[in-house]
Amino acid sequence: MSFTLAIVGRPNVGKSTLFNRLVGRKLALVDDQPGVTRDLREGPAKLGPLRFTVIDTAGLEIATDESLQGRMRRLTERAVDMADVCLFMVDARAGVLPADEIFADILRKRAKHVILAANKAEGRAGQGGLLEAYALGLGEPLGLSAEHGEGLSELLAMLEPLAGEFEARAEENAPVMDVDVDEEGETDEDAPYAPTPDRPLQVAVVGRPNAGKSTLINKILGDERLLTGPEAGITRDAISLAIDWNGTPFRIFDTAGMRKRAKVQEKLEKLSVSDGLRAVKFAEVVVVLLDVDIPFEQQDLRIADLAEREGRAVVIAVNKWDLEEDKQDKLKELKESFERLLPQLRGAPLITVSAKTGRGLDRLHDAIMRAHEVWNRRVSTAQLNRWLVGMLEQHPPPAPGGRRIKMRYATQVKTRPPAFVVMTSYPDAVPESYSRYLVNGLRNDFDMPGTPIRLFLRDQGKKNPYKGRKKAQPSRLRKHLKE
Known part of the structure; x- marks a missing residue:
């Protein structure tokens, strides 16, 4: 990305609508209610x-105090400091308000480059506010309609000179890196998957x-x-952040x-x-x-x-583990409750942390990496078939209705999560309890605690080629001879 553009302005002027249009997806929540956005949300934008x-x-x-509005303002001011260009949006239909003048002074002092845009300028209703925006002293205002996509070509014309400046500066400051390339160009397809900056681990x-x-x-x-x-309930959008953790x-x-x-009644909370x-x-x-x-x-x-x-x-x-006094008894109680209430996640890691003090974060990192490794695990077909023979000898499948169920072989068809297929006769007759027996065996014998395991039973028995065919009708000559 050549530069960073921060969209700032009063509540409900259309910042999130323009953000969604620039990134090409509905990432940010949009509603008529003012103050929907609270956190900083970043996204890759495309404009021409x-x-x-x-x-x-x-x-x-x-507000400048410790209230929620004051904390939101400080977060926005931080975005102004870190951005290369600030797009200051005003509402063309509401006109320039005193709050717009205050924020124009802030941007004039803190922002590197400011582009003034009057949103909702489509039609005659926005012409008056577009002209009023000249009084802010930030140059010629740009008429926009984030809802209908009007004015984006003019925005592109204003950003292109700045983009060229930032790109030239980035090339000058770019470090020279020596890259070792494998001459043979061979890749190890069986190597375990490892997160990379281009494909990070998503949590x-x-x-x-x-x-x-x-x-x-x-x-x-x-x-x-x-x-x-x-x-409670400060966060509204699902904010994604790219970091390097250990x-x-x-x-x-x-x-x-x-x-x-039943308690979620408001439209905005439903969207969140x-x-x-x-x-x-x-x-x-997923960290619960x-x-x-x-x-x-x-x-x-x-x-x-x-x-799951x-x-x-x-x-x-x-x-909030730092607030707990009797840690040993509480930990024992938590483990018992976990095994009793979430049997489908038996073996999943249970980690105690303190977000306030930072204790337990290293253990949380190791637990995430371990869960991710198990989630990507692959077992060879030879190992699975040896395992299946042992499971059948230890506990043969039932024979419902006197029909003997034969399980021939097993194979893993996918990872993320691990999924297995067992070829068997009469798959519909296999009881759910026996499927759970096989899943628990996979979890224990191949060291896959806590991860979801999918088991599919498929029929590979020999089928009667004449089954379902209509009985041939006797010919007229044969019928006549019988008579």
Whole structure:
């Protein structure tokens, strides 16, 4: 990416709508209610030939105290400092308000390059506000319509000279790197998968509201990148962040707290929860964060079960461990509850952490890497068939209705999560209890604790080629001879 563009402005001027248009996807939540965006969201943008990083920010507020609005403002000011170009948006239909003048002064002092844009300028209703924007003293305003895509060609014309300047500067400052290339160009297809900067390990942190998800990610980052506070439900968007954690490239998704479906009434909260569920589907490892004071609530169990049904590797992390006094008894209680309430995740790692102090983060990193390695594990067909023979000798399959079930061989068809196929006669007659017996055997004998395992039974028996064919009708001559 050649440069970074931050979209700033008052609440509800259309920043997230423009962000979604530039990235080409509906990443940011959009609603008529002001103040939907709270965290900084980054995305790769495309505008004509330009490729750059765009940042969607929270609406600038006048508050400067420790309130939620004050913390949101400081986060937006930080985006202004880190961005190469700031796109300052005003509402052309509302006109220039006193808050716009205050923020124009801030940008004039802090931003490197400022582009003034009057959004919602389509039609006659926005012409007055477009002219008023001249009074801000930030140059000629650009008329935009983020909803309908108008004015983007003019925005491209304003960004192209700046993009060329940033690209030339990047080439001058680029370090010279010596790259060792294998002369034979051979690749090891059987080498274990390892995360790379181009393909980082994707981790989603999920849980109930106020469990400490954003605080935990900030501690991993070593920076106050996400908005946090004592209020429950601060996070709304599923924010993804690329980091290097102990030498491993990660992309961590911070998700909104998920309450019970019956309590989710507002449209905005429904959008936030659906955004978090989508993050779970894209993740490879899901960290279910619990509160040590109220662990394994009904909603926690639903969230963990959802991650298992989606086929994701699961790590259970218990937060606020620094507040617990009797740690040994509490840990024993947590393990017993885990085995009793989540038998489908038997063997998954249970880690105690403190997002406030940072204790337990190394163990959490190791647990994520271990869960990811198991999730990608592949077992050879020879090993599986030797294992299957032993399982059948130890506990033969039942014979429902007097029909003997023969299991011929097994093979692994995919990883992420591990999926196996067993060729058998009468697959529909195999009881669910015997399938669980095989799954538990796979989990124990091949050291795959906690990861979802998919087992499919398929019929490979010899079939009667005449089954289902209609009986041949006797010819007229044969019928006549019989008579």
